[in-house]
Amino acid sequence: MNAPASVRRELPVVVPCPPERLDELFRLRAAVWLAEGADAAAFPGGSWRDARDDQRLHWMAEHAGEIVAGASLSIHASLDEVHQAETYRVYGITAAGPVAAPARVIVRGDWRGTPLVRRLLDAQDDAARAAGAVLALRQASAMLRPLLERRGWRCHGPALPDARFPGQDFSVMTLPLER
Secondary structure (H helix, E strand, O other), X not given: OOOOHHHHOOOOOEEEOOHHHHHHHHHHHHHHHHHOOOOHHHOHHHOOOXXXXXXXXXXXXXXXXXXXXXEEEEEEOOHHHOOOHHHHXXXXXXXXXXXXXXXXXXXXXXXXXXXXXXXXXXXXXXXXXXXXXXXXXXXXXXOOHHHHHXXXXXXXXEOOOOOOOOXXXXXXXXXXXXX
């Protein structure tokens, strides 16, 4: 269900997530994904954080004191450093320079259908360019893929299945970044 028009009047601004709010962001991740049919066993305690989160940039959008959307991004010196690099190599993807790995775009159900997802993607893309990345790559859900394609992302084919998300298909996607 989308937020009522009265709630949407003021669209939240996407800002860097302060460290003291990361746990809240990680709980929202799990809640959004569980609502989409993710395996509850993959998110013990109703939260999801992994070791790579300590090296990622994180963004959030807040409304009425609650985080309603978020995203993250990691920057790597080479494709070899990217989590699941082999998934990208299957498609012959290479990069001569730093690589950005935007991920974990989430929007709470009552805020879907608003421009929040585009604002999160803008934050990721802007930060990737500012960090000097020459390529951005991701594994995108079927729901996110059309929006990414309209933004210039190229789909290379299916990603390996992820047991945390039974029945969901993900696509390997890239976006060349201009310096």
